[in-house]
Amino acid sequence: MNGLVQDARDFNTLAEFLARRDVPQMSAAALQQAIGAPRAEMVLLFGGSLPEGCRLAGQLWQAGLARKVMTIGGVGHTTAAFLERFESALPAGHSATEGECMKEYLQSAFAIPEEDLLVERASTNCGENVRFALSILREKNALPASAIVLHDSTMQRRIGATLDRWWPEGVTRFVHFAAYRAQLEAGESGLTFAPNHIWGLWQPEHYMSLLLSEIPRLRDDDQGYGPNGRDFIAHVDVPEAVEAAWKRLADRYGHLLRPRPTT
Structure with a gap:
């Protein structure tokens, strides 16, 4: 033993x-301290972050802590297990990509309107998650000045390093918040x-x-x-x-x- x-x-x-978390809990006061505003312009919700991360993203939007949510992810090595976990929440079925599935859940569970949602559905790995999302936001002239970054707790440190590698410097103030913290x-x-x-x-x-x-x-x-x-x-x-x-x-x-x- x-x-x-x-x-x-x-x-x-x-x-x-x-499981990087830049603030101990999500609140308007914590965001004010981290990004200089009580509400982030966007949540960047990365695929693989489990239903818990999607629920958290919806709660942040619902609480007025983020204006929009972008769901990010195509089909990767964890997709089958990821989608399986949504079956009880989306009994009528769901799309085959992580980005679309997360979007459908957020619309169903939190009634987030279409205009407050963006989706990236082609990426297959962490680097593509960031690069493809960045490309979509540039095309839409929608690069946020601030964003809450949500990922699976095992991936939060790496997604931060990926953003540091590929995101244009000085454009977006990020606050990282791992979707959950588990103890063994x-x-x-x-x-x-x-x-x-x-x-x-x-x-x-x-x-x-x-x-x-x-x-x-x-x-x-x-x-x-x-x-x-x-x-x-x-x-x-x-x-x-x-x-x-x-x-x-x-x-x-x-x-x-x-x-x-x-x-």
């Missing part, structure tokens, strides 16, 4: 680093989630795989996605404590590491 307790701590160390704990049968109300949360093993596989991608070395590697993202400083936790976990859970794409 002691080994599992340490494993849970280490996975939670990775999760805390990856040691149990008699292994690692499991602490009690939570996160809608559509991954199975524990899949979540652990996402966490463990993300750190090598963030590294700025010849194997990572940073400028010294694939140049997909801006440089990310990975703290020593995170690297130490990752090394301990990789020795025990190496079978959960997902291969990195070759293109």
Whole structure:
């Protein structure tokens, strides 16, 4: 059990680093401090952020904390699992892309009007998410001066680095807010989630795989996605404590590491 307790701590160390939140909670006061206004012009809602992220985006719009919502995502490696989690919320069916599915949910659950929604439906990975969304916003002359960035907690750190890499500098003030924060704990049968109300949360093993596989991608070395590697993202400083936790976990859970794409 002691080994599992340490494993849970280490996975939670990775999760805390990856699930970037620039403010402790979303409010007009927090936005005022982060972006200089009590309401953001837009929510950038990235595919893969689970139904929990979509619900949060709708709540932000409903509370008047964002004027518009842009849903972003085509078909990628998590799409099938992502769409499956929406079936109970959209019993009449949904579109095949993440961007369209999220838009349909927001219209159904929050009655967000068409004029307050934008959608990107062709991207297949994190870099395309940003570049294709940027292209659409430029075409519509709709680049926001401020935006709340919502992604899956395992991807929030990377989407920030991707925005830093591809978004025009000084145009948009971003405030990052991971869609959820989950905690793992040691149990008699292994690692499991602490009690939570996160809608559509991954199975524990899949979540652990996402966490463990993300750190090598963030590294700025010849194997990572940073400028010294694939140049997909801006440089990310990975703290020593995170690297130490990752090394301990990789020795025990190496079978959960997902291969990195070759293109």
